[in-house]
Amino acid sequence: MDPDVFVSAHRAEWDRLDDLLRRRRSLTGTEADELVTLYQRAATHLSLIQSSAPDPRLTGRLSQLVARARNAVTGTRRASWRDVTRFLLEGFPAAVYRARHWWVPTAVVSTVVAAVLGWWIGTHPEVQAAIAAPDELRQLTRPGGEYETYYSSHPAAAFAAQVWTNNAQAAAMCLVLGVFLGLPVLWILFENMLNLGVGMGLMSSAGRLDTFLGLVLPHGLLELTAVFVAAGTGMRLGWTLIDPGPRTRRTALAEEGRAAVGMAIGLALVLFVSGAVEGFVTPSHLPTWARIGIGIAAELAFLAYVYVLGGRAVRTGTTGDLAADGRSAAVPTAA
Structure with missing residues (x-):
């Protein structure tokens, strides 16, 4: 897998996911569904990169993006x-x-x-x-x-x-x-x-x-x-x-x-x-x-x-x- 080609093909999805995460407190229902879908795709992309072309910078960026998305989707439980x-x-x-x-x-x-x-x-x-x-x-x-x-x-x-x-x-x-x-x-x-x-x-x-x-x-x-x-x-x-x-x-x-x-x-x-x-x-x-x-x-x-x-x-x-x-x-x- 060519990392540059892979990034060019999916950069728009990652940027869109990043934008939704920044606005996650004011998302509409449709945008929330889109966030979940893009999170699942990004997690798949991260897995593919780690197994096929482990580029440290790309892996680091996607890992951070997936972690943020996971917290937004699953929520963070706080002790009370x-x-x-x-x-x-x-x-x-x-x-x-x-x-x-x-x-x-x-x-x-x-x-x-x-x-x-x-x-x-x-x-x-x-x-x-x-x-x-x-x-x-x-x-x-x-x-x-x-x-x-x-x-x-x-x-x-x-x-x-x-x-x-x-x-x-x-x-x-x-x-x-x-x-x-x-x-x-x-x-x-x-x-x-x-x-x-x-x-x-x-x-x-x-x-x-x-x-x-x-x-x-x-x-x-x-x-x-x-x-x-x-x-x-x-x-x-x-x-x-x-x-x-x-x-x-x-x-x-x-x-x-x-x-x-x-x-x-x-x-x-x-x-x-x-x-x-x-x-x-x-x-x-x-x-x-x-x-x-x-x-x-x-x-x-x-x-x-x-x-x-x-x-x-x-x-x-x-x-x-x-x-x-x-x-x-x-x-x-x-x-």
């Missing part, structure tokens, strides 16, 4: 507050609810692992000696020591923001790295449980386990739940590669991946709440029972949010994936 509300009341809780068979066992097993590590460290002085020197351990665990002052070492707002950022990154890593068969997620989860177990064991050996729990539980219940949800969802995403079910592997991965991305946004909001509790409630002068009560209330509120709103949304067919008008159409396949 209705989408935000739907996500918060249906999409996110539904995604968490659907993944409960993964993150609930993850939470139970992880808690047991942290407790066993804490018991092992707390009852074996040789393990404690391998962690730090005796003077350093006393500095960590004494009244007014580093474990206690950690939560009040920075201004509350700055500390809450730092905690939120770190936890949101950890949750996002669990969700994203789950695609590697979930193996990196197990390591991230173990590191978190090891840190918890070390603190639990060292404070227990100093006879101050109650103080440690009083500092961790107010924010830790909701924070760890968010981490468990992220880890469980990440491992579920990895398992999708192995067993996609009745869907094709590509379709299953796309659906679960989109849900995981949405969950990362939702968990960032949950972790914002836990970060605020850690920054303002944990180091406060409230009685221990009041601080722990706030943590329990936040945890119960999240679980009710997931099981009530999420369960209701799932029963009406919501999966946590994008709405049908916000994702690409899938080709039907036979199971």
Whole structure:
């Protein structure tokens, strides 16, 4: 195909399409039909040029023209507050609810692992000696020591923001790295449980386990739940590669991946709440029972949010994936 001859033959159609696109807000019905027809022809022309005579300048011009025409014909969907509300009341809780068979066992097993590590460290002085020197351990665990002052070492707002950022990154890593068969997620989860177990064991050996729990539980219940949800969802995403079910592997991965991305946004909001509790409630002068009560209330509120709103949304067919008008159409396949 001679590019010059091809351009001469179809330039008038492209110029006409460009003119209609510039006036698309005031087109008559006949002109709108003409725009659709010229868009279809231009798309065909672009395909022919790319396959037969890939001239960079011509391809670039036609690609831009076809993209503009596509937006004019199909319309551009913009997010609205209705989408935000739907996500918060249906999409996110539904995604968490659907993944409960993964993150609930993850939470139970992880808690047991942290407790066993804490018991092992707390009852074996040789393990404690391998962690730090005796003077350093006393500095960590004494009244007014580093474990206690950690939560009040920075201004509350700055500390809450730092905690939120770190936890949101950890949750996002669990969700994203789950695609590697979930193996990196197990390591991230173990590191978190090891840190918890070390603190639990060292404070227990100093006879101050109650103080440690009083500092961790107010924010830790909701924070760890968010981490468990992220880890469980990440491992579920990895398992999708192995067993996609009745869907094709590509379709299953796309659906679960989109849900995981949405969950990362939702968990960032949950972790914002836990970060605020850690920054303002944990180091406060409230009685221990009041601080722990706030943590329990936040945890119960999240679980009710997931099981009530999420369960209701799932029963009406919501999966946590994008709405049908916000994702690409899938080709039907036979199971």
